[in-house]
Amino acid sequence: MTSWFAPGRINLIGEHTDYNDGFVLPFALGVGCAATVADADSEWTVRSAQEPEPVVVRRSGLSDAEDVPEWTRYVLGALWLLTDRGVDVPPLEITVDSDVPTGAGLSSSAALVCSVVRAVDDHLGLGLDDDEVFALTRDVENDAVGAPTGGMDQLISLRGEAGHVLLCDMRSHDTRAVPLDLAGHGLSVLVADTKAPHRHSDGEYGARRRGCEEAARVLGVPALRDVGGPDLSSALGRLDSEELRRYVRHVVTEDERVLAVTRLLDEGRLPDIGQALTASHASMRDDFRITVPEVDTAVDALLSAGALGARMTGGGFGGCVIGLLPEDDVDAGGDAVRRAFADAGFGEPSLFTATAEAGARSLAG
Known part of the structure; x- marks a missing residue:
């Protein structure tokens, strides 16, 4: 069993510059999502502390993705895309628990995606580097969920540093921690x-x-x-x-x-x-x-x-x-x-x- 936490974010400044290849300056919050991955017997099972019922689906690639509640696509998307890329993803049970307020613009979705991808990578021993993890989290939102995000939310959720904002160049995806000594x-x-x-x-x-x-x-x-x-x-x-x-x-x-x-x-x-x-x-x-x-x-x-x-x-x-x-x-x-x-x-x-x-x-x- 493997568990990871990923935070939501506040953007200090830099709005609608991300998809224009510009610059943003977000910082990670204390609230976020915890994802736990464990081995299962047969299929993929997704559970959430915020949802009443688990969702069980057969293992497949994105092209065969099933009709599931939208929130589960943020979780299953990583498994679908990894399968399409040749990874033999075994039966898994993934449990998520988030305290990021939804609808507040604090990036609850990126916290969910990033915690799941990090936990799946760790549990399966895939050895993805930081750039590969970032690319997979962004692909989940873009391809599995259909959200045209530019990547800022995933960058800060993955790379945030305590006491710092993160200067993100949204063309190169290079980042640098900048002091925020409140x-x-x-x-x-x-x-x-x-x-x-x-x-x-x-x-x-x-x-x-x-x-x-x-x-x-x-x-x-x-x-x-x-x-x-x-x-x-x-x-x-x-x-x-x-x-x-x-x-x-x-x-x-x-x-x-x-x-x-x-x-x-x-x-x-x-x-x-x-x-x-x-x-x-x-x-x-x-x-x-x-x-x-x-x-x-x-x-x-x-x-x-x-x-x-x-x-x-x-x-x-x-x-x-x-x-x-x-x-x-x-x-x-x-x-x-x-x-x-x-x-x-x-x-x-x-x-x-x-x-x-x-x-x-x-x-x-």
Whole structure:
């Protein structure tokens, strides 16, 4: 029997830059998913502490994948793909248990996939290296589940380091740990889960991705990452669509913000990143147009309560907001969000502080 844990994540900054081959700066959370793999008698069995019934399927490849509940595809996907790649995957029983809030934009799916792949690799003695594990986790989400993720969530879940954010180059998938010394600066990251429903998020997400790809085609570059900041004005002038201009402006300036925040963190200037966080939110709200009233209200409330910076985190249309606050102002920040939500007639938000924790790890012993 083999058990592994993989965490969810918060993205400090860098939204919708991943599929544009750009840069992101996430950190791993303390909450995550534990996956346990054990030998079984005949077929593959999947169990979840969050689901009432186990799912039992015959062993097969992805082309013969059975009609199963969607959540099990995150688990079975690794077994299907390994089978297709020539691995004789024996009968197994896989049990998962997650405490990542679903629907909050904290990447519960990547925590699930990464914990399962690490546990299966370990249990079967496959000896996959870090790059192979990452590729398999991304393929599970892309091919077995059908989710067009860019890989950021899997990178941070697998490679996160305690006390650090992870600068991810989403073209090369190279990563570098960057210090996030919250305690040393007397600061906290307060997370407000707005619990706002993800309104039309699937269609809207796809529309923006297609818009970015179209803009890159018109501009003659492989991806919007290749439009440098000094070239932005010229690039915008070559686009006839106001919508595409907005998308390009967000992506190019967001990449610049990620790199600027990285430089500040490398220099030990954590309090100075707040302005970039708030500017990121304004760009998501005004240019990319992926915020909703609940997240805008939470950002405004946090800033009014003394946050150095605040922004929505995640793909948009709901989910969580983060605020960088002095430790002494955390309670006031939470109270301000609750009052603002009550005044606006929104539901009760969930609030908690987040620190940067380690990535996937074995639970042996």
